[in-house]
Amino acid sequence: MNKVKNRWLIALAGVSVHLSIGSAYAWSIYTKPINALTEWSATSISFAFSIAIFCLGTSAAFMGKFVEHYGPRKTGMVASIFFGAGIALTGLAIQVQSLPMLYISYGLIGGIGLGSGYVTPVSTMVRWFPDHRGLATGLAIMGFGFASLVTSPIAQFLMGKVGVSNTFYILGALYFSVMFIASRYLEKPPKGWTPQGMVQHQEKNQAGQPIQTEGEGLTANEALRTSNFWMLWLTLFLNITCGLGIVSAASPMAQEMIGMSDQTAAAMVGVMGIFNGLGRLFWATLSDRFGRPKVFTMVFIVNAAALTTLYLSGAPILFVGLICLIMTCYGAGFSIIPAYIGDVFGTRELGAIHGYILTAWAAAGIVGPILLSTVHQMTNSYKPTLFIFIVLVCIALIISVIVGRKAVHKK
Known part of the structure; x- marks a missing residue:
């Protein structure tokens, strides 16, 4: 030891x-x-x-x-x-x-x-x-x-x-x-190792039932055959699609929707990066306290509410605040998913399962910016795209509730 x-x-x-x-x-x-x-x-x-x-x-x-x-x-x-x-x-x-x-x-x-x-x-x-x-x-x-x-x-x-x-x-x-x-310093902990003084916490789903894993959990190929994996994949895809769409056009969106200057919009983009990073730590740490299923669903509730308010409001200060809030939700998806995978599938092949689920990022990296730019070009407005993003986040919210209630695997 x-x-x-x-x-x-x-x-x-x-x-x-x-x-x-x-x-x-x-x-x-x-x-x-x-x-x-x-x-x-x-x-x-x-x-x-x-x-x-x-x-x-x-x-x-x-x-x-x-x-x-x-x-x-x-x-x-x-x-x-x-x-x-x-x-x-x-x-x-x-x-x-x-x-x-x-x-x-x-x-x-x-x-x-x-x-x-x-x-x-x-x-x-x-x-x-x-x-x-x-x-x-x-x-x-x-x-x-x-x-x-x-x-x-x-x-x-x-x-x-x-x-x-x-x-x-x-x-x-x-x-x-x-x-x-x-x-050179990275390595897995010894088999059976646990931190000194650790109190075992049993993660629960939204129905209040313990999330069970058998032994060390599923292999990556076994996880791929579960509905839980594909629901988590889809929620991450939808979250990143909307988040990257906002990231790719935040500056011109601010200039068009609320008349923000180039310099102010550039400063806003920098502030967005701070909230993107803080959101990753804040929501993930919160999930340790209240459980992954509840907090993951809460992320989509907050995101949907922020996007809806952004769609309806034209106040400059509120616009910036909502964009920053949306960025925390965007970052949350990346940080909660790996821990959620560990809860649902175990840590036996966590890296492999996480790698598979990140293909959602590859797909969303293409869909999000293209969707926003295409709809804006067709309508000459960011409003229709925001409405589409609201719908996509609401779909992700529904899926997160479903996976949160059945977040248990059977080997």
Whole structure:
């Protein structure tokens, strides 16, 4: 027992990995500098981010199985190589002005690094914190949400000092180093290990019945054959579709709907990032106190109410407050789901199940922004899209109630 690692250092290593890969959320700050050097359109540059998010979701499904078979240390090392190389090669793509190379380097290679790095610490931290699963996943995934706040000023400073390409070379080396070192400390706890003084808490569904798992729980393939898995997948897909739609158009939406200036809208986007990160920790920690089924459903109630008020109201201050509230709900889906999976399916192959469910992110990453931009182009208004988002969130609310009442598996 003296050789058992410190679980809080495990958590720190996991947060370090997510702070590195979460820098992907700062991609928009590179759009204008890259455009000035290459004359690629903003749409073409943004498409690299879409490819990266798609590859995140798809590669997570494969790497989730990898982390279960080979452990988080090896998966983290793979993630550090792919993500670091992808960022560095992005600098080369800009230097030689090759758009296809940009898509391969940042989108494909970097995206695989994103998916590998995303699933690596989450299942590991859940196992180390059986007494605080929500807190564990909230901490890790909060790092992903907050990363853009750390990356943006550093990248802006570097671009001003050494240029765009050199910035990517430096950041690629930095991300590789941080992720590689952090992954060396990650490992699963010893079999049968529990924290000293832990009081076993039995998670309950919305009907007040204990959520039972047999032994260590289901395998990933067994989980795929349950309705619970697909209901959780669908709720995450709907939540991300609406959230990413708002994220992708928050600035022009504020300017059009309430007449906000460009500068104020840009500041609002920065504040959104803070609430996105805080929401991941707040809702996940709350789920430890009141149970995953109840809190997960509450997220959709709050989200539906906020979207409805946003649709009906035109007050500027209220608009900003509602957008920030919606961002906490968007972040909540990412942080509650891994702990919810542990409650429903057990931790036997948690990383693999989490990887499979993240394919919802890949699908929503395409549907959300395209849905919003298409409807806006057809109607010249954001109101119809908001109405569609309200309907989608209400559907997710209904599904969350159903899965919350029957959140129990039978092997």
